[in-house]
Amino acid sequence: MEHNPYRDDVVISWAELHRDTRRLCHELMAKGPFKGIIAIARGGLIPAALVARELEIRLIDTICAASYESSDDDSAQTQRKEVRILKGIEHDGEGYLLIDDLVDTGNTARVIRQLLPKAYFVTLYAKPMGRQVVDLCVKEFSQDKWVYFPWDIDYQFVPPIKKRLKAEQQG
Numbered sequence: 001m002e003h004n005p006y007r008d009d010v011v012i013s014w015a016e017l018h019r020d021t022r023r024l025c026h027e028l029m030a031k032g033p034f035k036g037i038i039a040i041a042r043g044g045l046i047p048a049a050l051v052a053r054e055l056e057i058r059l060i061d062t063i064c065a066a067s068y069e070s071s072d073d074d075s076a077q078t079q080r081k082e083v084r085i086l087k088g089i090e091h092d093g094e095g096y097l098l099i100d101d102l103v104d105t106g107n108t109a110r111v112i113r114q115l116l117p118k119a120y121f122v123t124l125y126a127k128p129m130g131r132q133v134v135d136l137c138v139k140e141f142s143q144d145k146w147v148y149f150p151w152d153i154d155y156q157f158v159p160p161i162k163k164r165l166k167a168e169q170q171g
């Protein structure tokens with residue numbers, strides 16, 4: 001079985017994501033103006049839409065990448081494959097804001113940084129292995145945290161702690 005580097009989860013709510021994106025926008029006001037936004041799909045799409053609203057940017061493009069593939073056990077912590085660019089951009093990114101939700105190992109960001117060397121590259125969240133590849137992020141998490149975004153999760157009923165402990169003791 002492949003080594004799993006993730007020891008802990010970070011669960012980001014919609015409200016937290018929105019608040020963090022607005023914090024990013026306040027910092028971006030001092031960096032622009034930008035000609036447009038390039039969202040790294042899919043994770044960058046929702047942050048890019050929120051940033052576009054706050055900075056009043058209406059020119060929005062995408063670069064489409066795929067870097068993870070499903071693991072055999074259906075876990076969200078899927079196994080890494082090579083980064084593939086499914087749709088590129090026909091310029092070097094000068095004057096553009098490049099947005100993704102997360103830089104983790106930095107594999108995706110490194111490939112895209114080479115394609116768009118002049119873009120201003122931001123993510124909401126970053127882990128140490130990828131932090132240097134982007135220009136700005138809002139929060140940093142340690143490498144062993146797995147970040148769940150609001151679109152990855154669902155609200156569901158959780159039994160009271162007393163019942164859960166009892167069930168654990170019996171089982």
Ligand SMILES: O=P(O)(O)OC[C@H]1O[C@H](OP(=O)(O)OP(=O)(O)O)[C@H](O)[C@@H]1O
Binds near residue numbers: 042068100101102103
């Ligand atoms: O730094 P890395 O280790 O490359 O990981 C970060 C990348 O992984 C996620 O995308 P993912 O490949 O899961 O695709 P998705 O956004 O389409 O779900 C995320 O949106 C980043 O693009």
